[in-house]
Amino acid sequence: MDAEQLMKTAKALVPEGKGLLAADESFPSIEKRFKTINLDSTEENRRAYRELLFDTKGMEEFISGVILFDETLRQSHQNGTPFPKFLENLGIIPGIKVDTGAKDMAGFPGEKITNGLDGLRDRLKEYYDKGARFAKWRSVITIGPGIPTRGCIQGNAFGLARYAALCQEANLVPIIEPEVLMDADNTIGRCEEVTEETLSEAFYQVRQHGVLLEGLILKCNMVVSGKKCSDQASVSEVAEATVRCLRRTVPTAIPGIVFLSGGQSPQAATEHLNAINSLGPHPWAITFSYGRALQEPALSVWKGQTGNLDTAKQNFFVRAKLNGLAQLGTYKPDMEPKATA
Numbered sequence: 207m208d209a210e211q212l213m214k215t216a217k218a219l220v221p222e223g224k225g226l227l228a229a230d231e232s233f234p235s236i237e238k239r240f241k242t243i244n245l246d247s248t249e250e251n252r253r254a255y256r257e258l259l260f261d262t263k264g265m266e267e268f269i270s271g272v273i274l275f276d277e278t279l280r281q282s283h284q285n286g287t288p289f290p291k292f293l294e295n296l297g298i299i300p301g302i303k304v305d306t307g308a309k310d311m312a313g314f315p316g317e318k319i320t321n322g323l324d325g326l327r328d329r330l331k332e333y334y335d336k337g338a339r340f341a342k343w344r345s346v347i348t349i350g351p352g353i354p355t356r357g358c359i360q361g362n363a364f365g366l367a368r369y370a371a372l373c374q375e376a377n378l379v380p381i382i383e384p385e386v387l388m389d390a391d392n393t394i395g396r397c398e399e400v401t402e403e404t405l406s407e408a409f410y411q412v413r414q415h416g417v418l419l420e421g422l423i424l425k426c427n428m429v430v431s432g433k434k435c436s437d438q439a440s441v442s443e444v445a446e447a448t449v450r451c452l453r454r455t456v457p458t459a460i461p462g463i464v465f466l467s468g469g470q471s472p473q474a475a476t477e478h479l480n481a482i483n484s485l486g487p488h489p490w491a492i493t494f495s496y497g498r499a500l501q502e503p504a505l506s507v508w509k510g511q512t513g514n515l516d517t518a519k520q521n522f523f524v525r526a527k528l529n530g531l532a533q534l535g536t537y538k539p540d541m542e543p544k545a546t547a
């Protein structure tokens with residue numbers, strides 16, 4: 207393990223005014239996204255779509271790293287450059303999702319446990335050789351009647367910590383992503399309680415497993431009202447609850463915290479990030495690592511057609527830029543484009 211390199215990479219992922227693009231949708235997830243534009247999930251369509259995003263001129267001003275899926279790491283731009291190299295040439299750090307998905311957890315009805323530790327050491331070596339310099343592992347915590355259980359929270363935290371230790375051994379910066387889902391009808395208070403317990407346990411396990419905190423990034427949910435809750439918290443309530451929760455649970459030794467968007471609209475995700483950073487200074491860099499909230503405006507106009515590429519790229523560029531401003535706390539809702547929002 208090269209501690210210096212890990213710390214340097216971790217810092218480089220969270221510079222001022224930049225964040226991450228999560229473009230690591232698994233086969234089932236990308237199929238779901240393509241369905242919304244009536245596009246078949248073929249290997250070439252997936253390649254072309256990722257090329258659209260990576261080949262958006264100027265996005266590197268706001269994107270520090272891109273999380274890739276295994277297939278994408280092995281694909282190339284139509285000019286022949288492998289995607290990891292293409293991103294590296296833009297000064298963007300290529301990363302890789304390495305878990306193999308959240309599966310039903312035996313003995314814990316309604317809860318999930320993330321798979322992927324078997325054979326991980328060898329896969330990490332290969333990913334490093336192919337140019338990846340950081341990795342991501344997502345675990346999922348579901349809120350519902352009687353859940354999450356301690357068993358689920360602990361089991362997932364253990365997996366995150368084992369994964370993080372293996373990543374650092376392979377000189378890949380681990381992003382640990384314990385995601386508390388926002389799909390239920392719970393209040394923001396319940397989300398805060400569950401997120402606090404989830405993050406506390408994640409960092410307890412990370413410490414138990416000897417992971418270097420300065421060479422690790424946290425990716426988590428914001429503290430929000432469940433989507434089906436009749437009482438939706440305001441932007442400032444979300445920002446205050448999120449910051450309080452992070453301050454209670456996240457060691458200040460880690461260089462950065464990045465958020466998933468989790469089903470928030472693109473504009474809401476940007477507004478929340480901006481409000482959170484406006485409450486700073488914080489002991490860590492806080493930025494975005496959005497999938498849907500960065501991609502939706504591009505995907506929805508692209509529709510798989512070459513003629514729509516320019517508008518799609520423009521939409522992606524605008525979202526990346528506005529989130530870059532939100533990282534600085536200088537975004538304003540009136541900066542939203544009128545026609546392309």
Ligand code: 13P
Pocket residue numbers: 228344383466467468469495496497498499
């Ligand atoms: P969303 O921003 O679409 O939630 O995706 C981020 C991510 O990487 C989930 O693992």
